[in-house]
Each structure stands twice: as C-alpha cells, then as structure tokens.
Amino acid sequence: MNYPIWDVGGLGAGLVVAIIAIIHVLISHVAVGGGAFLVVAEIWSRRQPDGQRIRDWLHKFATFFLVYTTVVGATTGVGIWFSIQLASAEATSLLIHQFVFAWAIEWVFFLGELTVLYLYYYGFKRNTPRMQTFLAGAYFVIAWGSLVVINGILTFMLTPGAWTLENKDIAAGFFNPGYFPALLIRTVTMFLLAGLAGFLVASRIRDEEFKARIIQFCVKWVIPAAILVPGLSYWYFTTLPASTVSILGGGTVGVVGGTLSALTRMAILAGVAGTLLVVGTLVFAAYPKTVNTIAAISMLLVAQLGIMGAEFFREMGRKPYVIHGVLYSNGLWVKDAKDPAQLNGSYLEKAKWRGGVAPRTLAHGEQVFRLQCASCHTRDGYRSVVYRTRDWTPEFGSRWLGTMQDMGVMPPFQGDALDKAALVAYVLSLRGETVDPRDLVRDPQATAERNGLDPGGRGQALRGLEVAGAEVAQ
Amino acid sequence: MHTVPEEALKELPPADKALGKLGRALLARFPVWPIVDFLRNKKVPEHRHAAWYMMGGLALFFFAIQVFTGILLMVYYRPAEPWQSVQRIVMEVPYGNLMRSIHHWSANLMILTLFLHMFSAYFMKAYRAPREGTWLVGLALLGLCMAFGFSGYLLPWDDLSFFATNVGLTEMEKAPGLGPWMASLLRGGPTVTTDTIGRFYVLHVVVLPLAVLGLIGMHLLFVQIQGMSEPDSFAALPARQKKHKKFFFDYFASELPVWLAAFALLVALSAVWPRALEAEADPFGAAPLGIKPEWYFLAQYQALKLFPGKLEYAGMALMGIVPLLCALVPFFDRAVPSDRRGTWIERAGVALLAGFVVLTVWGWIS
Amino acid sequence: MSTALAMAGVLAAATASGGGLPIPSPDPLGYPVPPILLQALSYFTLTLHFLAMNLTVGSVFIYLWLRIARKQYDDRLARYLRDLLPLGTSYLITFGIPPLLFVQVLYGQMFYSSSILLGFHWILVIPLVVFLYGVFYYQKLVKNPEHPGVLLLSVLAAMALLGVGFFFVNNITLSVSPEKWMGLYAKSPGGRNLNMDDPTLFARWLLILAPGFTVAGVAILFRGVMMLKWGLTEEGRHNHRIAVSVAVLGMVLEAVAGVWILSAMPDDLRSHVTSAGLAKLLLGLGTAMASVGLVLVFLGRYKASWAYPLMASLAFFLALAPLVALRDVVRQEQLRPFFSLAEVPVHTQWGMAGLFAVFLVAGLLLLLALHMMVVPGLIAGRRAELRESA
Structure with a gap:
C-alpha cells in the first residue's frame, strides 16, 4: 500500500517483467558460457593444422557474440531492473537496500566483462595468441563472477534461509539453501547454451567437412548439462520450501486433486525442453553436415522455451510471496499480516494512494483491486480475475476472500467487511453484474446463518480458485 | 519363395x-x-526457400499430435455428458488438462501451418502440371481440417463453444440451395442440442479422421511419384549447380529439430495458456458478449458482415467462388514462366492473402 | 474492459477532493552506509555516465552532419565517430547502472513512485536503447553504410537517444514533485504520463545533452592529435577545427540552458542556488573547469601532444562533477518539505562496502594494466591500416 500500482491492461506488470527476463536469461547465460567457449576454441584452434581457418570462424562467432550479448543481453538486464521497480517497488526497494553492495560488486564485474571483451574483440587480429587466450579466460572468470553475485540475490527471494528482517544477516541470505544447486545448474546450462550459439554460427559454414568438425566441437558443450542437470535439479528441489513442494506435487492445496498447478506445468515445460535439447543434439552429432540455420535456430527456440519454464517455475515457486515468508507479492509485509488489528482494519483509510475515493462505491472496489490484486492479476487478461470468479455469487465472494490464504497461493485479504464488499462488487461489475456494495455488508451474520454457514467463512468448499486451467488469458 | x-x-x-x-x-x-x-534414394532439392518446404511436414507432425492427444481425450470424453466429462478431464484426470491444451494448440498451429503451406505452394507455383492432383487434395485437406476445428469446438459444450457453433450454423443455413439442409443435417434438428454433439462427435473422431488419413496418403503418394517440386529459381539452374539432399536421413535430420521446437512450443503454450473451460452451455441463457468464431473462420465471418441485407447472397457466392477459383488455378496457369497469366495469378494471390489477413485482424479487433 | 475505463473515470472524479500527499515511507532496512558515502559514489559514477552519454549524443549528431556535409576528410572522421558510437553506448549504459542503484537507495520511495507513474514511458526506454544500440552496431558492421536506408536508421537512433534522455528528465523532475502524483495516477494508472508542466523540463533536457558537442569535440581532438603524430598534418588540422567549433557550440548551448533553467526555476529555489555557499561554490567550480577545458581544446591545435586531449578530458570531468553534485543539492532543497536523508536510519554494512571497494580497486587496476598491454598494439595496427589506405 506504500506504492502506486502500475496497471497494465491485459498483460499485468508481472508478465512485462517475465517477458524481458526470459529474453535476458537466455542471452546472459550465453554471455558467460560463451566466454568459456572462446577460451577452449582459442586453444583448440591453435593445435589444429588449419588453425587459421578455425580462427576466422571464431572471429565470426565473436562478432555475433559481442553484438548479441551487449545489444540485447546487457540492455534487457537493465530492463529487468526497470520493470521490477514498476511491478513490485516494495520488494525491489528491500532487495536494493539489503544487497546494494552486492549489486555494486556485480557492476564492477560488468564493467570488467565489457572492457575485456572489447580488448579481446578489437585485438582479435593483433594480439598475441597468449594474450587472446588470457583475455578470453579473464572474460569468462569475470562474467561468471557476475553470476556468482546475482545468483545469491535470485535464490534469496525463494529461499531466504536464516535471513530475517530483524537480523539482516547478509551472508545467510546470500549463501542461502538454494544458492549452490542453482549456481551449478546455471553454470552447466551456460555451457550448453554456448554450444547452441556455436551451432547457429557454424550452420552458416559452406564447406560441409569443416562444418561437421565445428558442429562436433559444439556438441561437446551440451554434455555436462545433459548428464548433470537431472541430479542437480533434484538437489535444488530438496531445498525448496515445503509450501512450494506441496503445490508442485498435488495441484493447488485444498482445491482439486490431481490437476496440474501452473508451477507443475512450468516444471514439465523445463523438463520436456531439456529432453528435446538432448535429442536434438544427438541428431546434430549423428548428422553434423546437415545442420542448417533453421535447425540451429529451432534448438535455440527450444532452449528459450525451456528457460521460460525454469524461470517461471522459480518465480511462481514463491507464491504468494515475492520474498518468501517476508513480503507478499502485493506488497503486504508478513509481519503486518500477523497482526489482526493491522490486517482487518479498514483498508481504504490506510491506503496512501486512494485519492479521494468514497467508501462503499465501485471506485473503492477498484482501489482495493489495484492495490491488493493487480500485482498478479489482470481484470480480464493474463491471470484473469473475471475468469477466476466466473461462478461467484456476492456472498460466496466475500466469504472466499476471508479464507483465500488457506490455499497457500494467495495472501490474506487486508481490510474490513466494507473493503471486501467493495472489491466483490467491483469484480462482479467487470462481468457486467450490478451489485451495490452497500447491500453486501448489511448483515453478514444473518446471511451466513440463513445459509447454514460459518460467518467467518472457515471450512467452506473453495470453488473458483486457481483450478487447473485457471491461468488463462481469455 | x-x-x-x-x-x-x-x-x-x-x-x-x-x-x-x-x-x-x-x-x-x-x-x-x-x-x-x-x-x-529420394532426394530433396537444396535452396533458400527450404523453410517454406517444411510447412507440410510440420502440419503432418501437428496432425500426429492431434491423433495421439485425441485418442487420450476420447478415453474420458462422453458425448452423453459432454461438459461434465470435459470438466473431469480438466480437473481430475492426471495430465488431462495438459493433453486437452496441447490438443487445442496443436489444432490451431496445424491450421496455421496448412495456410502457410498452401500460400507457399501457391506463390512458388508448385501446383502446376503435373501436380494439379496434389494441389486439389491439399485444398481438400485444408477444408477437412477446418471442419475438424469446427466440429471439435462444440464438443466441450461450454458457453463459448455452444454459441459460437450456433453462429456458424446460422450462417451456413443462410446459404442458398444446400445451406438449410446441411445445417439441419449437422444439427440434427432445428436447434443446436445434445443431439448435435453426437453428430459432431462422430464427424470429429470417425468420419473426418478416415477421410483425412486417406487424403494424406494420396497427397504423400503423389509427392513420392512426382518428386518434390522445384522453385523456378532452382529449376532454372544448370544441372551441375543443382544440389540435392538425401531425404533419409540428411534432410530428415535437418527437419527434425524444427519438429522438436514445434513440440516445445506446444508444451509452452499449454503451460502458459491452458485451454479454459467456461460454464456449461445454457441454450436458453444469454449469449456471452462478443461471440466470435475461431480465428480461421474470422475472415469469412467478417467478409459476410460486409454484405448486409439482400447483398448477403453475393457474400455467400463469394465464399463459394474463392475456393473454386483456387482449385482451378492449376488449369489456368500454363506453366510457362514468361506467360502473362502467371503474373496475374501472383497478383490475385497477393490480394487474397492480404484480404485474408486484413479481414482476420479486422474481425479480431472489432 | 469498458467497465474498467468507466471505473478510472469514477476514480478521477473522486480524486479531485484529494487526501494527504501519497508519499511512501522510506525502506525499513535503512541506509547501508552513511548517505554521504552513497552520494559521493553516485556523483562519481553519474559524472562518468554523463560523459559517456554526451560522447554518444555528440558523436551521433556530428556523424550525421559530416555524412551530409561531406567535405574533404569528413568521411574518415565520420567513420571514426561511427566506430565510437557502440562503445559510447555500452559505457553510457554501464556507467548508468550505479547512479541508478544509488538513487534508489537514497531516494527510492520518491523515485519508484515517479517511475510507476511514468511506467509506460519508463519501460519504453529499454526497447529504445536496444534499438539505437543495435543500429549503432549495424551501421558499423553493414557492408554499405552509405545506403540511405542505413542513414535513416541512424537518424531514428539519434532521435531515440534524445527520447531516452527526455524520459529520464521527466522521471527525475517528477520524483521531486509529489504534489502532482495523485493527479497523474488518476489520469493514467498504466503510466502513460509525462511531467510536461514542469517549467524547467526542457531546460534540463538541454542542460544534460548540450555538453555532448563538447565531449565529442574532445574525442575528435584525440583523433586530431593522432593524425598530427602520424604526419597527416592537414587532416589533423581539419579535425582540430571541427573539435574546436563543436566544443564551443556545446558550451554556448550549455550556458543558454543554464540561464534558461535558472530563470524557469521557482524564485525560492533560484535564490537558494544563487545564494547558498555550497551551491555557489559548485556552480563556480563547474564554470571555471569548463573554461579551462575549452582553453585546452583551443591550445591543442598548436602542438601534437596527448597532454591536451587528456587534460581537457580531466577538466571536463571536473567541470561536470560539481554540476552533478549541484543537481543533488537542488533536489534536496526541493524535497525538503517532504523528506530529508537524515530521517532514514543507518544500518551499516561496512564489510560489504569494504568488499566492494576491494573489487572496485582491483578491477580498475586490472583493466588499466590490460589496456596498457593491448591498446598500444591496436593503435599501431590502426596506423598501419591507415597508411595502406592513404
């Protein structure tokens, strides 16, 4: 309630972050893995009889690498940062204040990475072989260093470990339970992606024999990930919070058994894409002369989709938090949520960004929607509220809001019966139903008793929640 | 022996x-x-239009996915209680929701690739003699796949599918001649009821698959007998410069990654946007706002709207004439590169494509 | 959706009556080191960011002008500037990161709020930067950079660069005007807002862009010295002439912007800037160092010595740094009614700060050493290439 909400129509601010982030993750991993690729290729080329020819190819790779990683990679990295402050200013502020020097150190790595890459690239034809190998090596070490830093902050959000808001223990937060498995998964994935980028640049080679040799060289970069990712993923899963594991295993808790939660679907996507990459690489290894640009781009597309699955998984695994156990996705602090007076008091009065909204109006409901729902849900687009509430009645809606946190994927509702009624009236109005919020708060006690229900709403069947398929943009 | x-x-x-x-x-x-x-010994010509030549194979891949996921869905689907059984697929059957979503996305992508396949064959003049038969069978396949889409759309029996089907059949009924008869045959009566489901179901899982499988067989057989068509630029090359790839496994190996990417795309689309199931159809309820046919019928739908009142028959006639002209193209184009008719056919194709895209987008946003 | 729009209308009407100013409370974690340190780091890196940004802005306009003028030697100078553009862009992005980081630590609650209110334009910065950066590489790598289509792309990239600067100025000025926030939020919750009614907006825009010509002038001076050293006297003089003219042009525009911004400021703020000791000192220092820099650029034409461009670079750095600090002094003055840095508690992270210092120093030393090993060879190579082509 501290910050205004960036209200982005049918997309939602979260999806804007995701779109930028997914592009960035692929490229930034290529940017690190590609460094190792350059070192090994430098050494390998100098041991081959036709080393000059390989180096000419390597120059093409380096050009592609430089342009792609700086123009799209570095900028989308900044883009993530731009978008998270719009989508979740509260969480961004917390991360920045806790990890400002970690980010500053990461920036030193960026500066080094960029400068060393320029020295390598512009000196490609002039530097001594030893200097080129050294520069490529320095580039890789520095670039990997930036991963070592950012990985701490990324994993912190899902598994903050022993860090708390009170102890502010930066070491515990940084080297959290998820840190090492994630670091290793990302590292081997980087090598894989460097190999895929190599396929793309190699696919342009005319001479088939030569192309086959380069392709075989690139194939080897996929091997570490193919062997290690399954085991590392298992290790990673063991570090996940219990709530995440239960969502992953059995659909959303308490709603419907046996369906696939969004989280599970993303895990499936990552697994399927990983398997397809191994299959595709085997095909490339068996028929290296046939690799063409379309095939190489197809493999990068598979990788892009797999990364999308994995990163969505990491993001959704935190539900309903943006920093697990500390801050809910809509900017509500867990410490505030634990205080019933704070939680159940009138919301409109506390909300800084309410403007001059009058209570018990649809505008009141929209305010509540924006400030409490719009961080994750759109009205009728991505994660549509209209779709999720398609069989709501006014009474059911009010009761549901009171218990939504029990499912494990929603934060508690902030506010009193008035706020709830206003929100329900607003949500129903999106479907064209006219409900006067004042009618909903007249006598909840009597209404509930008439229907034989607990007025607090506990223990009711929870329809219309995040059932399978509810993530739909309709 | x-x-x-x-x-x-x-x-x-x-x-x-x-x-x-x-x-x-x-x-x-x-x-x-x-x-x-x-x-x-089958060989494929190597040239820079290779991407367009992959569309047919890609559509076949999507069709295979349709058969596989369709069979799985049939295990639980009950035409007698359509909505409830789909609800069960979505809510209870393990991976049922995923299979249904893949079936949905694969259907859409199949029709999209078929359109791309058709237009690329058109602009590269792959329909010319001796391949008139392949072209005609291909057009028939496109029509049947759209019928697949139309019949499958009704089966979940939710609000959206019920009213959209109603709109489609009403349009069909307006067609002079066979229209009313066809519409009534499909509906099994004057209105869309659960009887219609039975008809659509049989069409969707028995009649159309048999027809499509037969025609795919013919289509592929023709391609094998006549060989791959060559784009003009490639055909004009001297024999020495023509490069070919062996189909097994060189060409196949370069096409396989595209299929892998297509599969990953299906899973990704299904993960991010699973197919929704709206409330059960209520024939007496109000139609939801903004009911529209699926995107591959939007162009026709929008075109019909352009002919109000009495002019509607002209619109209907147009709907019939355009496919007919498409079917006649191979007999009009005499396969001489310098022929003026060839340029006219190209221009007509561009107009058709542009019209199709504009009408679809227009229908989408209006 | 139409209902949602109607709701926005309801809200807008309801807002007119207003509540208190919606200023978010500062982050509960507080500052990790005393704010003065964060400010110093921010001034230092922001100055570097402005220099790289100015180099890029100046280079792209001079490049376009040379491409159209096409007198003798213009083509070769244009190629030099074209090659500088991707480098300038990458450093402008990289040096832009730390000041943006520190502004979020220091003034996060103000900055985030204004960013969200301008959300649409703020996120637009990213595709614009990808576009202009891509164009700068494309025109360097493409086989025929003379093609009119490529030139058109360069023009669009230059406009994108100006657009990015404009959005930044909007955000920074809006972040100190919380009284406008609620109105803009009601007008467009999707962030299609701009801070157009700020009286200093365009003056500030000009103020940050104008030194571009001067900085690009220094870059051209480097080339001029190089030409003289390589015995290409005539080309060296040509480069010098251009360097001097653009450097003067930049400073004249900067003076105009300075006067403009002072006259556009609210009276109390202006009297603060022109009377407070610190502000006067910073303004004076900046002006003095800029004059020194300009003199050095002038002198550079008499002798082929690296000293002139190097000293001029230093002078302009020292001219810009006080102005960057002044900018923050003005901001604090503008924020005084709402917020001061002293309100925020400090929970020190000296360990992390020390670690950062170690990495920074080690990193800079490594880069310096690598430059000394690699760059002389590159310059020699370039010289050989130039001789071959001449």
Missing part, C-alpha cells in the same frame, strides 16, 4: 549375423525392396 534381390543382399549385414538372417527372411516373405530402395 521369393528371392532377395542382389542389391538388397549387398546392403544387408552378412548372412551369419542375426540381423542379416532376419533381414533376408523378411525380405523373402515380403518383397518390399523396391519401395525401400525408392525411399532411400
């Missing part, structure tokens, strides 16, 4: 190995060597 041809013996492993023995025994009983040999 049949003898095994000399060429086959050379290719098989030595007779004292298990694989060799098996191969000889099989070839002796089933003399398919000429077919195997034919396929082994």
Whole structure:
C-alpha cells in the first residue's frame, strides 16, 4: 500500500517483467558460457593444422557474440531492473537496500566483462595468441563472477534461509539453501547454451567437412548439462520450501486433486525442453553436415522455451510471496499480516494512494483491486480475475476472500467487511453484474446463518480458485 | 519363395549375423525392396526457400499430435455428458488438462501451418502440371481440417463453444440451395442440442479422421511419384549447380529439430495458456458478449458482415467462388514462366492473402 | 474492459477532493552506509555516465552532419565517430547502472513512485536503447553504410537517444514533485504520463545533452592529435577545427540552458542556488573547469601532444562533477518539505562496502594494466591500416 500500482491492461506488470527476463536469461547465460567457449576454441584452434581457418570462424562467432550479448543481453538486464521497480517497488526497494553492495560488486564485474571483451574483440587480429587466450579466460572468470553475485540475490527471494528482517544477516541470505544447486545448474546450462550459439554460427559454414568438425566441437558443450542437470535439479528441489513442494506435487492445496498447478506445468515445460535439447543434439552429432540455420535456430527456440519454464517455475515457486515468508507479492509485509488489528482494519483509510475515493462505491472496489490484486492479476487478461470468479455469487465472494490464504497461493485479504464488499462488487461489475456494495455488508451474520454457514467463512468448499486451467488469458 | 534381390543382399549385414538372417527372411516373405530402395534414394532439392518446404511436414507432425492427444481425450470424453466429462478431464484426470491444451494448440498451429503451406505452394507455383492432383487434395485437406476445428469446438459444450457453433450454423443455413439442409443435417434438428454433439462427435473422431488419413496418403503418394517440386529459381539452374539432399536421413535430420521446437512450443503454450473451460452451455441463457468464431473462420465471418441485407447472397457466392477459383488455378496457369497469366495469378494471390489477413485482424479487433 | 475505463473515470472524479500527499515511507532496512558515502559514489559514477552519454549524443549528431556535409576528410572522421558510437553506448549504459542503484537507495520511495507513474514511458526506454544500440552496431558492421536506408536508421537512433534522455528528465523532475502524483495516477494508472508542466523540463533536457558537442569535440581532438603524430598534418588540422567549433557550440548551448533553467526555476529555489555557499561554490567550480577545458581544446591545435586531449578530458570531468553534485543539492532543497536523508536510519554494512571497494580497486587496476598491454598494439595496427589506405 506504500506504492502506486502500475496497471497494465491485459498483460499485468508481472508478465512485462517475465517477458524481458526470459529474453535476458537466455542471452546472459550465453554471455558467460560463451566466454568459456572462446577460451577452449582459442586453444583448440591453435593445435589444429588449419588453425587459421578455425580462427576466422571464431572471429565470426565473436562478432555475433559481442553484438548479441551487449545489444540485447546487457540492455534487457537493465530492463529487468526497470520493470521490477514498476511491478513490485516494495520488494525491489528491500532487495536494493539489503544487497546494494552486492549489486555494486556485480557492476564492477560488468564493467570488467565489457572492457575485456572489447580488448579481446578489437585485438582479435593483433594480439598475441597468449594474450587472446588470457583475455578470453579473464572474460569468462569475470562474467561468471557476475553470476556468482546475482545468483545469491535470485535464490534469496525463494529461499531466504536464516535471513530475517530483524537480523539482516547478509551472508545467510546470500549463501542461502538454494544458492549452490542453482549456481551449478546455471553454470552447466551456460555451457550448453554456448554450444547452441556455436551451432547457429557454424550452420552458416559452406564447406560441409569443416562444418561437421565445428558442429562436433559444439556438441561437446551440451554434455555436462545433459548428464548433470537431472541430479542437480533434484538437489535444488530438496531445498525448496515445503509450501512450494506441496503445490508442485498435488495441484493447488485444498482445491482439486490431481490437476496440474501452473508451477507443475512450468516444471514439465523445463523438463520436456531439456529432453528435446538432448535429442536434438544427438541428431546434430549423428548428422553434423546437415545442420542448417533453421535447425540451429529451432534448438535455440527450444532452449528459450525451456528457460521460460525454469524461470517461471522459480518465480511462481514463491507464491504468494515475492520474498518468501517476508513480503507478499502485493506488497503486504508478513509481519503486518500477523497482526489482526493491522490486517482487518479498514483498508481504504490506510491506503496512501486512494485519492479521494468514497467508501462503499465501485471506485473503492477498484482501489482495493489495484492495490491488493493487480500485482498478479489482470481484470480480464493474463491471470484473469473475471475468469477466476466466473461462478461467484456476492456472498460466496466475500466469504472466499476471508479464507483465500488457506490455499497457500494467495495472501490474506487486508481490510474490513466494507473493503471486501467493495472489491466483490467491483469484480462482479467487470462481468457486467450490478451489485451495490452497500447491500453486501448489511448483515453478514444473518446471511451466513440463513445459509447454514460459518460467518467467518472457515471450512467452506473453495470453488473458483486457481483450478487447473485457471491461468488463462481469455 | 521369393528371392532377395542382389542389391538388397549387398546392403544387408552378412548372412551369419542375426540381423542379416532376419533381414533376408523378411525380405523373402515380403518383397518390399523396391519401395525401400525408392525411399532411400529420394532426394530433396537444396535452396533458400527450404523453410517454406517444411510447412507440410510440420502440419503432418501437428496432425500426429492431434491423433495421439485425441485418442487420450476420447478415453474420458462422453458425448452423453459432454461438459461434465470435459470438466473431469480438466480437473481430475492426471495430465488431462495438459493433453486437452496441447490438443487445442496443436489444432490451431496445424491450421496455421496448412495456410502457410498452401500460400507457399501457391506463390512458388508448385501446383502446376503435373501436380494439379496434389494441389486439389491439399485444398481438400485444408477444408477437412477446418471442419475438424469446427466440429471439435462444440464438443466441450461450454458457453463459448455452444454459441459460437450456433453462429456458424446460422450462417451456413443462410446459404442458398444446400445451406438449410446441411445445417439441419449437422444439427440434427432445428436447434443446436445434445443431439448435435453426437453428430459432431462422430464427424470429429470417425468420419473426418478416415477421410483425412486417406487424403494424406494420396497427397504423400503423389509427392513420392512426382518428386518434390522445384522453385523456378532452382529449376532454372544448370544441372551441375543443382544440389540435392538425401531425404533419409540428411534432410530428415535437418527437419527434425524444427519438429522438436514445434513440440516445445506446444508444451509452452499449454503451460502458459491452458485451454479454459467456461460454464456449461445454457441454450436458453444469454449469449456471452462478443461471440466470435475461431480465428480461421474470422475472415469469412467478417467478409459476410460486409454484405448486409439482400447483398448477403453475393457474400455467400463469394465464399463459394474463392475456393473454386483456387482449385482451378492449376488449369489456368500454363506453366510457362514468361506467360502473362502467371503474373496475374501472383497478383490475385497477393490480394487474397492480404484480404485474408486484413479481414482476420479486422474481425479480431472489432 | 469498458467497465474498467468507466471505473478510472469514477476514480478521477473522486480524486479531485484529494487526501494527504501519497508519499511512501522510506525502506525499513535503512541506509547501508552513511548517505554521504552513497552520494559521493553516485556523483562519481553519474559524472562518468554523463560523459559517456554526451560522447554518444555528440558523436551521433556530428556523424550525421559530416555524412551530409561531406567535405574533404569528413568521411574518415565520420567513420571514426561511427566506430565510437557502440562503445559510447555500452559505457553510457554501464556507467548508468550505479547512479541508478544509488538513487534508489537514497531516494527510492520518491523515485519508484515517479517511475510507476511514468511506467509506460519508463519501460519504453529499454526497447529504445536496444534499438539505437543495435543500429549503432549495424551501421558499423553493414557492408554499405552509405545506403540511405542505413542513414535513416541512424537518424531514428539519434532521435531515440534524445527520447531516452527526455524520459529520464521527466522521471527525475517528477520524483521531486509529489504534489502532482495523485493527479497523474488518476489520469493514467498504466503510466502513460509525462511531467510536461514542469517549467524547467526542457531546460534540463538541454542542460544534460548540450555538453555532448563538447565531449565529442574532445574525442575528435584525440583523433586530431593522432593524425598530427602520424604526419597527416592537414587532416589533423581539419579535425582540430571541427573539435574546436563543436566544443564551443556545446558550451554556448550549455550556458543558454543554464540561464534558461535558472530563470524557469521557482524564485525560492533560484535564490537558494544563487545564494547558498555550497551551491555557489559548485556552480563556480563547474564554470571555471569548463573554461579551462575549452582553453585546452583551443591550445591543442598548436602542438601534437596527448597532454591536451587528456587534460581537457580531466577538466571536463571536473567541470561536470560539481554540476552533478549541484543537481543533488537542488533536489534536496526541493524535497525538503517532504523528506530529508537524515530521517532514514543507518544500518551499516561496512564489510560489504569494504568488499566492494576491494573489487572496485582491483578491477580498475586490472583493466588499466590490460589496456596498457593491448591498446598500444591496436593503435599501431590502426596506423598501419591507415597508411595502406592513404
């Protein structure tokens, strides 16, 4: 309630972050893995009889690498940062204040990475072989260093470990339970992606024999990930919070058994894409002369989709938090949520960004929607509220809001019966139903008793929640 | 007993190995060597239009996915209680929701690739003699796949599918001549009821699959007999400069990654946007706002809207004439590169494509 | 959706009556080191960011002008500037990161709020930067950079660069005007807002862009010295002439912007800037160092010595740094009614700060050493290439 909400129509601010982030993750991993690729290729080329020819190819790779990683990679990295402050200013502020020097150190790595890459690239034809190998090596070490830093902050959000808001223990937060498995998964994935980028640049080679040799060289970069990712993923899963594991295993808790939660679907996507990459690489290894640009781009597309699955998984695994156990996705602090007076008091009065909204109006409901729902849900687009509430009645809606946190994927509702009624009236109005919020708060006690229900709403069947398929943009 | 041809013996492993023995025994009983040999020597021209030549294979891949996921969905689907059984697929059946979503996305992508396949064949003039038959069968396949889409859309029996089908059948009814009769045949009565489901279901899982499988067989057989068509730029090259790839496995290996990417795309789309199931259809309820047909019918739908009142018959006629003209194109284009008719056909194609895209987008946003 | 729009209307009407100013409370974690340190780091890196940004802005306009003028030697100078553009862009992005980081630590609650209110334009910065950066590489790598289509792309990239600067100025000015926030939020919750009614907006825009010509002038001076050293006297003089003219042009525009911004400021703020000791000192220092820099650029034409461009670079750095600090002094003055840095508690992270210092120093030393090993060879190579082509 501290910050205004960036209200982005049918997309939602979260999806804007995701779109930028997914592009960035692929490229930034290529940017690190590609460094190792350059070192090994430098050494390998100098041991081959036709080393000059390989180096000419390597120059093409380096050009592609430089342009792609700086123009799209570095900028989308900044883009993530731009978008998270719009989508979740509260969480961004917390991360920045806790990890400002970690980010500053990461920036030193960026500066080094960029400068060393320029020295390598512009000196490609002039530097001594030893200097080129050294520069490529320095580039890789520095670039990997930036991963070592950012990985701490990324994993912190899902598994903050022993860090708390009170102890502010930066070491515990940084080297959290998820840190090492994630670091290793990302590292081997980087090598894989460097190999895929190599396929793309190699696919342009005319001479088939030569192309086959380069392709075989690139194939080897996929091997570490193919062997290690399954085991590392298992290790990673063991570090996940219990709530995440239960969502992953059995659909959303308490709603419907046996369906696939969004989280599970993303895990499936990552697994399927990983398997397809191994299959595709085997095909490339068996028929290296046939690799063409379309095939190489197809493999990068598979990788892009797999990364999308994995990163969505990491993001959704935190539900309903943006920093697990500390801050809910809509900017509500867990410490505030634990205080019933704070939680159940009138919301409109506390909300800084309410403007001059009058209570018990649809505008009141929209305010509540924006400030409490719009961080994750759109009205009728991505994660549509209209779709999720398609069989709501006014009474059911009010009761549901009171218990939504029990499912494990929603934060508690902030506010009193008035706020709830206003929100329900607003949500129903999106479907064209006219409900006067004042009618909903007249006598909840009597209404509930008439229907034989607990007025607090506990223990009711929870329809219309995040059932399978509810993530739909309709 | 049949003898095994000399060429086959050379290719098989030595007779004292298990694989060799098996191969000889099989070839002796089933003399398919000429077919195997034919396929082994099949060649694909290599040129820069390769991407367009992948669309047919890609559509076939999506069709295979449709058959697989369709069979799985059939296990739980009950035409007698359509919405409830789909609800169960979505809510209870393990991975049912994923399979349904993949079925949905694959259907859409199949029709999209078929459109791309058709237009690329059109602009590269692959329909010209001797391939008129392939072209006609291809058009029929596109029509049948759209019928697949239309019949499958109703089966979940939710609000959206019910009213959209209603709109489609009402349009069909307006067509002069066979229109009312066709609409009533499909509906099984004057209105869309659960009887309609039975008809659509049988169409969707028996009639159309048999027809499509048969026509795909013909289409592929024609391609095998006549060889791949060559774009003009490639055909004009001197024989020395024409590069070919062996279909097995060189060409196949370069196309396989595209199929892998298509599969990953299906899973990704299904993960991010699973197919929704709206409330159960209520024939007496109000139609939800903004009911529209699926995107591949939008152009026709929008075009019909352009002909109000009495002019509607002109719109209907247009709907009939355009496919007919498409079917007649191979007989009009005389396959002489310098022929003026060729340019006219190209211009007509551009107009058709532009019209299709504009009407679809217009229908989408209006 | 139409209902949602109607709701926005309801809200807008309801807002007119207003509540208190919606200023978010500062982050509960507080500052990790005393704010003065964060400010110093921010001034230092922001100055570097402005220099790289100015180099890029100046280079792209001079490049376009040379491409159209096409007098003798213009083509070769244009190629030099074209090659500088991707480098300038990458450093402008990289040096832009730390000041943006520190502004979020220091003034996060103000900055995030204004960013969200301008959300649409703020996120637009990213595709614009990808576009202009891509164009700068494309025109360097493409086989025929003379093609009119490529030139058109360069023009669009230059405009994108100006657009990015404009959005930044909007955000920074809006972040100190919380009284406008609620109105803009009601007008467009999707962030299609701009801070157009700020009286200093365009003056500030000009103020940050104008030194571009001067900085690009220094870059051209480097080339001029190089030409003289390589015995290409005539080309060296040509480069010098251009360097001097653009450097003067930049400073004249900067003076105009300075006067403009002072006259556009609210009276109390202006009297603060022109009377407070610190502000006067910073303004004076900046002006003095800029004059020194300009003199050095002038002198550079008499002798082929690296000293002139190097000293001029230093002078302009020292001219810009006080102005960057002044900018923050003005901001604090503007924020005084709402917020001061002293309100925020400090929970020190000296360990992390020390670690950062170690990495920074080690990193800079490594880069310096690598430059000394690699760059002389590159310059020699370039010289050989130039001789071959001449």
